[in-house]
Amino acid sequence: MKPALLFGPLVLFLCLAYFVPFLGVMQWSVTLPEPGVGQYVKAVSDPLIISVFIRTFRICLIVTILSIAAAYCIAYIWVRGTPMQRLAMEICILIPFWISILTRAFGWVALLTNRGLINTWLQQIGIISEPLTLVRNEFGVVLGMTHFLIPFAVFPIASAMRSLDERVLMAARGMGATRLRTFWAIFVPMTLPGVLGAGIIVFVFALGFFITPAILGGGRSVMIAELIYLRLFQSPDWGLGAAMSVILMLIVAGLLALMMRYARPKSMLR
Template sequence: MRARFLHPGAALFLAPLLVFLGLAYAVPFLGVVKWSFTLPDPGLGQYRALLTDPLVQSVFVRTFRICGLVTLASVAGAYAIAYVWVRGTPGQRLAAEYCILVPFWISVLTRAFGWVALLSNQGLINTWLRATGMLSEPLPMVRNEFGVIVGMTHFLIPFAVFPIASAMRALDERVLLAARGLGAGRTRIFWSVFVPMTMPGVIGAALIVFVFALGFFITPAILGGGRSVMVAELVYLRIFQSPDWGLGAAISITLVVIVGALSAALFRYLRPSQMAG
């Protein structure tokens, strides 16, 4: 099979893009790497502090816990929506499309404040529950991890739908018909055939959601109220309020390395094309 090489003309057109990406991303990133080793003193002191500081460790643990729960909730919700979108009636598909596309038209800030209006002590849900006599005291649904998980899940579900829907559309219907012909019921077909064959899309969706969730800042800051600080917010606090630029840079680099390691581990066993079905 003859190898294909990039045409010189195409390489010439790509050169400005590569230069722009290098200037916009690579150069600032190298600057952050430099800060992590030189501020306030040269050496590995900031990385040692990252490994020994109880505050930083607790923030990383909380971040991974929240991201894991958000990933589970987002993928489960996205799977249900994708199933209706791919295999539902025309009316159901149209409703699913609205559920997927409309959130993209609303900013993350507007969504976060919308959830505050719903979940706060004086919000719509607590007001209604107290008015009906179901509660005597409001439920604490914001300024804690619950509110952060709800807000992040609402934002990330649409991103998880697309790889799952792609895997469902690529499914060979003859396999499902063969399972039915062998006497399997709908429930058995779904759990034993349909779900395993769409698992690459589920894994891809989980990776996308988890990586996005690691860098969330606005939603945890608003719905967490400073009580559920995640890594991105900790970086902001160290850079702009402490200030401790060296530790903030070290945390940022550590987060980038973790995301890169997760992606490399996944791609080691799963091709990106499989995640898209």
């Protein structure tokens, strides 16, 4: 059987489930409330929308950096640690996938509120006298998003680490390089494709986050996905919401194109 026949049903499903509805959203963006590109002009000129885009990119960038840093450490132990360390890392990586994003968000609310476990514990041991504002702000949003996205960054980084040729590392050590120099001069540069791929994946996922910012941000750190929801279902301003959706999709498509061009996904999947 030809491979095209096997992929045909999947391609058809993706077209019906994603591409056709997206065409409808594109139609809304140039027809509502009247034909033209006025909604796109408003989307790129409205100070409120621009500020939300800037906040979204800032939060996504911070989340991506924190997720990659944590994922690199986890992936390193998972790939090169002892059997017990590898087992512990596998448990830490897989268990989060069994917990829904809504449960995680409310779990962080229980930890971070003024009467939450963290503030209560810090006050009881005398480190702080007044509760810290850890939720309903960008800090809570960044923390919740980072916690959710770390596992997604681990897999491409671990794949890049497993594809390394151990003989190169052994040659560096044989020529007198220390472990630290071998790590920074050989190991890290050779795993950069995996880091880049993980960074783009995390950033793209973060751009579309809705539940976590809505719950942990408390309406004070609105991101673009939440703003699109508000324009579509509460304003309602379907044309502007659709225009922002199309702009966001174009940004995501550009990032995916960068990943396909520079992250060498074939080598990441070996």
